[in-house]
Amino acid sequence: MTIGSLPSRYRISIDPVRCMECERCIENCPYGVFRRDGDRILVNSRNCTACHRCIACCPRDAISLEEHPCDYRSHPIWTREAREAIYNQARTGRIILAGMGNALDYPVIFDRLVLDACQVTNPSLDPLREPIELRTHIGKKLAKLDLRRRENGDIELRTALTPNLRVETPIMIGHMSYGAISLNAQMAMARAAKETGTFMGTGEGGLHSALYPYQDRMIVQVASGRFGVNIDYLERGAAIEIKIGQGAKPGIGGHLPGEKVCEEVSRTRMIPLGSDAISPAPHHDIYSIEDLAQLVRALKEATEWKKPVFVKIAAVHNVAAIAAGIARSPADAVVIDGFRGGTGAAPRVFRDHVGIPIEAAVASVDKKLRDQGIRNEVSVIASGGIRGSADVAKTIALGADAVYIGTAALVAMGCRVCGNCYRGLCPWGIATQRPDLVQRLNPDAASEQVANLIRAWTLELAELLGAAGINSIESLRGNRDRLRGYMLDESLMQVLDVRQVGA
C-alpha cells in the first residue's frame, strides 16, 4: 500500500431508534450510500456527496450527516484539499474535474459593500404606495436622439431604435444547457422566466422542441462547439448570445460527458448518441476582435437585424478593454461572468484559480465604457456568484444593467450545491439525464419556486430602491455613491470607485 484509503469526507449515520426502515433513502440515493441488510439499513459514507436527498426524504429525521469526521493533521498550507488533490493526481495522472463555482476561500467583495438609505434630507419611498420601476431594456441605445417637432406640434422620432429586450426585473436566468441539466429543469426555468417577465439562456445545448412555447423568453446561445445551431434555432430565440468564455473556466471550452448525451440530447445538440460533446477553447472563426464583430454581424444578418446579439466573456484581467472592443461591434450587450460562476464540469485548477470576481469586473467595465463615452450605448449583464437581492442591487450600483442568476435558480429547484453535477447522477433531477432521476423534478412545482425566487428578489429590490429614494432602476445603475466599502483595502476601493464607510 502506498497511499491507501483517504479519510471519508462525510459520515452518514442512521439513528436506529428513529429509523422505520422505509427504504426511501435507498431508493433516493443514486450514489449507493445505503443498502439493506436483513432488518438493518447499512451505510457506506464514502459514496456520500452531501446532496441531502436522503435527509430531505427521510420521514423520521433519522439521518444525520457530518462533514470531515476524520480530518488530517491541520496545517495552514497543506490543507485537506491540497493533499487530496495530490493523492488523486498521483494515482491517476489526470486533470481534476469539479462542479459548481469557485471553492477557494477568497474574500467576497459583495459582503464588504453596504447599501445606502435615505434619512430626513430626502424621503425614502414606499413601494406599496408609490411606483418603483424595475423595467430594464437590454440592447443597443443611441448616443443622442433626433426628435423634431412638426408644424402641428407632434413629435417626430427621426432615429430608429434597434430591438431591445424588455425585462420587467433586472434579474435574468443565465445559460445552463440541455445536456448539462435536464429538460425538466430547463422547462421549469423557462416557465418561470415567462411568468416573471424575464428571460433565460439556452446554454450551448440547442433548443429542445418542448421549449418552443417559451421561445420568446429564451436567449439562444452560439458557443464554440456550435451545438444545435441552425437558422431555425436562431430565429426562435428572443436574442442570441455568443459565448466566448465562462467565469468558471475562462480560456477553455465546454465538456459534456458522453454519459449525459442521451437520445434527446443528441438530437437537440445535433451530435452522435453517447459521444462526448467537447466545445473547443476558442471559436475557430474568431481569432481577433474584428472576427467577433463579423460573427455578430453575420448572426444579425441571418436574423434580419431583428434580434439583439449578446457576447459573453469570462471576467479576466483585461475584461474592461475586451468589453470596450465588444461594445464597438454591433453587439447589443456584454455579458461578464465572474470567477464565482457555476458550471456542470470544469477542471478544478481553472474553476478555483483563473479569472477575477464579478464586482471588480463590472466596476472596471463600466468605467472603461464611460471613459470612452459609450457606456449607455451598450448593456452590461453581470453574472457569477449572485446569491440574493442585495448582490443584485450592489452589482447594478457598480454599473451593470442586469444580472444573470444560475446556481441560485438551481438551488430554488432543490439543488444543494454538492458539486457533483459532472457525474450525471443528480439526485434532484437537475444535472442529470437519467430518466428515473429526471422525473423526480416536477416542472410545475419547480417553475413556481424559481418564479417565487425572482418575485421575492424583485420585491426586495423595490424596497431597497425605495429606501434609497430612487424610483427607477436606471438611477441606481453605476450609482456608486450609494455604496460604501467596509474593510476593503484602498486600492480595491479605487477600482470599485466607492468610498469607505463613514466617508
Place this chain on the structure above:
Amino acid sequence: MDRKRRTMDGSGIRQALSMMNERGSGEGAGYVAYGVYPDYRDCYALHVFFDNVRENKDVVDATLEQWGTIEHDEAIPTYDQPNLRAVHTPWRYFFKPDPSLAPASTSPEDDIVSALVMRVNTARRGALIFSSGKNVGVFKAGGWPEEVADFYRIEDYEGYTWLAHNRYPTNTPGWWGGAHPFNLLGWSVVHNGEITSYGTNRRYIESLGYTCTMYTDTEVVAYLIDLLVRRHGLDLDLAVRALAPPFWEEIDRMPEAEREWNRALRLTYAPAMMNGPFAIVAADADTMVGFTDRSKLRPMVVGECADRLYISSEEAAIRAMEPKVESITMPAAGEPVIGRVAP
C-alpha cells in the same frame, strides 16, 4: 420673468426670497439676473470668486488671454455687511473668445468658454468661475438672502428674468461656490432637493466631457440641460422630459407614435434621468422652466400676472412680489412650466 423683457430691479426678488427665510439657514443665498450687462451684451460675463486677487488672478488673466480677448474686467462692487464674512473677492470679466481656436466646433465660442470654466474650476487654484453667460450675472455668497442681496446691492441691477435661492446646506456649508444659482454659459439653475441619482448623473455627464467641481448635486442639472439642449438640440420641454420622464405605466398607455418617442427618450437618456425629491427652476436668456420630480416630493407654485411669470416654492413669495397676482396654480408632478420671452 417678464415675457416682454421689461426689466425689474433686484429689490422685488429680495423681498420675495425673504418670505421664505425659514427654508434657509443663513449659510448661502444667491441671485441671477438676465439682461444685467446690456453694454457688454456680446461678451461672456465671467464671474469669478478669487480666494486672493493678488495671488490667483494672474493665472486666470493669462488663461483667458490665450483663448480670446478680455474687453473689460473689474471687481464686482460689494458692500460690507455686519454678518457676512467676505471669504472671496468676486470679480467679473467681459470676455470674447477667439472662435478660430476651436475650428472643429459648430459652436466654438460656447465650447471654448465652457472648457475654460471646467479647466479653471478643476485646477482649484484659488479661482472659481461661477457665472459664464452673455448678459447674465450670478450674485451669490454665504449668508441670509437679504445680506447677500445687500452685499451686492442687488437693487442696482436690472434684469427681465431673475432666479433666486435660499440655502439650507447639508453637503457643503459655508462654501460660496456651493450656493445657488449654478450657471454654465446661458443656463442657470436653482434647486430645492437632493438628487439620489447624482452618482449616475455625474458619471454620465463626466463621460461626455463635463467636470463636476462644486461638490454638490445641483451643478449636474446645469450640465445636463446644456448637454440636452445645446449639444443634442432637444427642445427644452423634451429635455425636461428626459430628466423627469413619465412612468412606464403612463408610457404604455400612450398612442403608438407618442409611446415610441417617449420610450426612445427614456432609453437614450436613462443615465440623465434625475431621481429623488426636487423642484428646479432653470433659465436662459429666452426661457424659464420649472419642474419637479416625477412624484412631486418638493413644492412648486406658479403665478401669473399679465406678462409676468413666477415660479416659487411658496405662494407667499409670489404674493410678496406681485400682490395682484392673477392666477396661482400647482402643476402636476413632472409637468414642466415653461415661460418664453418675446423675441
